[in-house]
Amino acid sequence: MTPTPSAEPIDNEIDADWVNSRLKRFTLLACLLIHGLLVSSLWGQWGTILMVTAGFAAVTTANQVLARNFFSRHTRVVEAGRFTMNMLATVFYGMASDWALPVWLYLPLNALWVDYFADSGARLRLGLLLVLVAGAALWDGCPPLLPACFVLLSVLTYLISEGRVFLTHHALRGLAHQHEKLAQAHAQLEVAHRRAREQERLSSLGMLAAGVAHEINNPMSYVKSNVNALLMDLRALQPLPPELREYVDDVLPATADGIRRVVAIVADLRRFARGDPGALEEYDLNEEIAVALRITRTQVQSRCEVEVTLADLPRLLGRPGQLAQVVVNLLMNAAQAMPDGGRIQLSTRMEADEAVLCVRDTGIGMTPEVQARLFQPFFTTKPAGEGTGMGLAVVHGIITSHQGHIHVESAPRNGTCFTVRLPRVPPLGLRLADLSDGPLTPPSTKPRPDAA
Template sequence: MSATPAETPQVLNPEQVVRGLHPLMMAGSFILSLAVTLQYVGQWRLMAWAFGLSVLRILANVLLSKVFNRWLAPNTVEWIRMVCNVSGVAGIGLIAGWSLLLWIYIPFAMLWIFGMEGQSRLRALTYLVLMDTTALLSGADPFQPVAFTLLAVLIFRLTEKRAELLQQSLEHIIHQREQLSQAQGQLRVLHERALEQEKFSSLGMMAAGVAHEINNPMAFVTSNVHSLFKDLQQEPVLPAPLKEYVDEVLPATLDGIKRVNAIVSDLRRFARGDPEAYAEYDLNAEAEAAMRIAQGQLGHCRVEVALGEVGLLVGRPRQIVQVLVNLLVNAGQATGSTGVVRLSTRRQGEGVCVEIRDTGAGMTPETLRNLFQPFFTTKPPGMGMGLGLAVAHGLITGQGGHIQVESEPGKGSCFTLHLPRVAHRAALSSNKSQGVTLAAG
């Protein structure tokens, strides 16, 4: 069971930054205002002006943050706040003089003005220009605005850079968590599909065992029915009911037994898990075996078979049957009760072709692009793992062939297997040994 990832942190927007810093900035502004006011103790008129302007400035900031921000845009609120702060601080400087405590407002204001929105730099520049211009025009020592302006710029840039780095770090953490969540999801899906694959492997082994167990009693049934049929044929005179058995019932019974034996043999060969060696095989016989195995998925529709003279091939026949069974089952599942599934074989140049065509639902271009990707499937849950066509593609290309697909939504699909007469790997190994002889088709 995979662990549920922790809730992903959200990236802070500029408004959240301002709201988070507001209590601390208000406390800092109050402390600085108190310090500026107290420096004029004994000069009561100047102290009253400093106190009054500081109170008005702080009150304006509180109203902007608590009241006017409901009706005004955040950017507009910050511009008005900046004007109020410049007016309050510059007013104290013009009336009471530009003391060092008053100049501390300049770098402190940079911390307030700073934000992640685009106009914070413009507001900071406007604030510095207004403060420096007012101070210089009022006769302040020019070294004071220059020194504190440089300090303010450095503080603003350092704060801005630190925020950018923290933002990048947070975004990186969020991206990593998203990747981890996706990887956990993919791992969970792969685990479920591995369990399904293991289940199918177990079912295949069970099918091989059942087929083996059926094979023994069917041998007795075949032998006994065949002996009965021969004995009755040798009788010169038979009653009418027994004659009907000899002429119709027993031949039909033997034909049915032959079909059952063929299906059992196909299942045993199909379900074997041991490595398959290259061998000479009859493609049409393997196609008929695949039809018998897949007939349970084709009983609802009309099936047409057109096997041409293709001769013998060299390759891995059990893999060919596996591919054909998969394609036939897919065709049957995609085709309705009034549809047609057609299996045909033919020669094509130096190789042969196996064509499986259906009149089913067809596929979209997007489905065609992902058709042979492992675990890609359009079937409902429990109907397929998305491995069949990927495995089929690997088996066919492994023998030197390729698969061609044509499909259109609503008009069915056509899978064409192009196979060499001698599988490429078999041809390479045959050159080193005694060679391979093909019978004429």
């Protein structure tokens, strides 16, 4: 909202239209007062008064026209022309009135409008025109003390005005800088708030998944026990009726095997959802890969071809639940990089004293710009609501906490390969610290566009 000339500013920021209106009214009032003093000093000299008044009317009208929308359409040419016209008008008033005292009040008034920050030639122009006015007055017989005093007063007025303008510009720059910092802090706060909500949602989902797994596990125990008891009773029944032979030989064993698979998946899901750090223990990396494959069967293996090549590995020392989470995240990330399907190659091998896990996909790959932010927490290239940006950050944190390394090779449209290296036995210092969770600090490796 733009205030009218009679309204007070309604904002803390400078309203250019309001300032412009007030300054024009102030300058016009000052000029009218000075002209009134000049007329009173020339009272009785009607010809001179008429000539000075006509010049005053012409100069004032020209100023009003040139100053219209001054701040919004300000140019150096217009400002220089106005200033020069006013100073020459001062010479005219002085010579016409025999340099009456009120004429000299125009000098500090004109000096007040000089803005060096808007026009770098303003100082030189002010100096030249002050010399012109003083020279014309001395040439016209004016006592030297009078022009000297008002020239000095004009210079002081200019210096005070420039000092205030400088302080105002400096203060406005400081305010703009603070406003920018506040805007950045507000944006960071919004991001942190959004991330906190996402973390809370993930935590709630984890607790819900653990609870659901627990609720499923209890009735499945009864079902498993009853099916096994029924199978044992039927096998003990002799002679067995022909219509029940199929149940003993095929149906019930297949049912028991399906129940065992459901119980295994529920146990894997429960351990995965709980995310308990647990103590260091020996584990088989290939078994954790099997757990991850069972968990991701629907999301990954139903849409992608998965080739698994597992070498014989020694038992490692670490947290098996966390390593299963690493494999799950890498498989999900690879599947999401292939929206139209593709092939995932998962393999393990031993190199020296390290177990090596490779997850290679034929997905869309990634650009170097995306790779630079691959393991940053909350970074994702997915649309809003389809990714948290925490999957690969968690992977890096877990691998780092096990004193391992993760390397990425990728190129646009050429797929991606994640290579994870885990020491067979973590360093002694790490074991004494009981494998702290490790920071989610992004490494210097390259990232991928399908980052989860």
